[in-house]
Amino acid sequence: PAEAVPQAPEDALFGLMRAYKADESPSKVDLGIGAYRGDDAKPWVLPVVKKADEILRNDPNLNHEYLPIAGLASFTSKACELLLGPSSPAISEKRVTSVQTISGTGAVHLGALFLARFFKVNGANRTVYLSNPTWANHNQIFENVGIPVATYPYFDKKTKGLDIEGMKRALVDAPDHSIILLHACAHNPTGVDPTPEQWREIAEVMATKKHFPFFDTAYQGFASGDLDRDATAIRYFVEKGFELVIAQSFAKNFGLYGERAGCFHFLASPSPDAAGITTRVASQLAILQRSEISNPPIYGAKIASTVLNDKALFAEWQDNLRTMSGRIIDMRKALRSKLEELGTPGTWNHITDQIGMFSFTGLSEKQVLRLRDEFHVYMTKNGRISMAGLNTRNVDYFAKAVDKVVRA
Ligand code: LMR
Secondary structure (H helix, E strand, C coil): CHHHCCCCCCCHHHHHHHHHHHCCCCCCEECCCCCCECCCCCECCCHHHHHHHHHHHCCCCCCCCCCCCCCCHHHHHHHHHHHHCCCCHHHHCCCEEEEEEEHHHHHHHHHHHHHHHHCCECCECCCEEEEECCCHHHHHHHHHCCCCEEEEECEECCCCEECHHHHHHHHHHCCCCCEEEEECCCCCCCCCCCCHHHHHHHHHHHHHCCCEEEEEECCCCCCCCCCCHHHHHHHHHHHCCCCEEEEEECCCCCCCHHHCEEEEEEECCCCCCHHHHHHHHHHHHHHHHHHHCCCCCCHHHHHHHHHHCCHHHHHHHHHHHHHHHHHHHHHHHHHHHHHHHHCCCCCCHHHHHCCCCEEECCCCHHHHHHHHHHHCEECCCCCEEEHHHCCCCCHHHHHHHHHHHHHC
C-alpha cells in the first residue's frame, strides 16, 4: 500500500536547476546542468536546427504518425555513420544494428536492459564498472535493471588528470567478461579523456580480460570541435574487433535537449555468423523497445536526420559545433587567466587542460556550498562546473568568488 512508500530525495542536478531558477539575485550564475548557453547566458537554438525546423514545417507531407519500433531509419543510419565513419566495414558487413531511443538516458537504459536479459553468466548478471566519478544517472540506470555496479579509478585528485594506472589495475582485477562503461569523449564530470596511447592500453587490458565495452557518447563534437576526432576511441575499439554497444545522445551537439533524440547501437565482432547475431539482437531490442516505449519520439529525430542527410546543412552543423566548443575554450582561457591574475592559491592549468562541456575544478563541497550561499553561484557538489554557463559578463565575478572561498 502507498502508506509504505518512503520519501525519495530530489534529483541533485534538477534540484540545483530549480534552486537557481528560484534565486532572485541579479548576479546569479548557473554552472549546473550540462546545457550550452550563449554569451548572453541564454539557451542557443543552433541556426542549423532553425533551418531544419523551417524545412520540416514547410513540408506538406509532415504528419505525426508513429515511427517504426526501431525509429527513423534515415536518422539511425546516419547516427551510426557519425560514430563509426561512413566506410566502416562493420556497416558494410551488417554487423551493427541501431535503435532510436529517448536520448542518451534511454540508450543507456535499453543497453542495460538488454545486457541484463541476455548477458548473464551462470544465471547471474555481470557487473558493470563505472568510472569514479561518472555521470550520476549511470548508477541508477544500471541498478534499476538489476545489474550490479562497481567502479574503476579514473580521476587523479593530485594531477587533476587521468589515473591510468589505477584504472588499468581495476580492469585487470575485475572478473573476466565484466561490462566496462567508457565515456567516448569529453568525460562527464571531469573533462579528462585518455590520450590515444592510453586508449590503446585500455583496449589491450580489456581484450585480455574479455571485458565488454559499453560506450556512452553525449559530447561528440564538443571535445575537439571535430566530429571524427571525437569518435576516435570508439573507432579504435571497433577496429580491434570488440563486440560492443554504444549509447548516443544528440541533446548537446544539436541542442535538442528536451526533444530526446538518441540512439543505441549494438555491434558484433567479425565472425561468419556476425550478420545473423546482429539480426537476432535487433529482434530482441525491438521487443524490449515495444514494451517500454512502443516507438520513439519523431520530432528531434527528424530535425537531426534533415541535417545529417544534407551536405550543406551538415557543414553548417559542424560550423555551429565549432562556435559552441570555441566559446567554451575561450571561457576556459578567461577563467584560468583570471584566477592566475588574482593569485588564487593552487594551480589552475587543469581548467584549460580539461575538455568538453565540463571542468572538474577541484573545489570542495564546502567551497561549493559557500559559492551558492554567498555568491549565488550554482554548481554540483563534486566541484563540476558547466563551462557553458560562463560568459564575458560573469567570468570575472565567478573567478573573484572562487578566489574568496579558496582563501577563506
Ligand atoms: C549533465 O550531466 O548535466 C547532463 O548530462 C544532464 C543530465 O541529464 O544529467
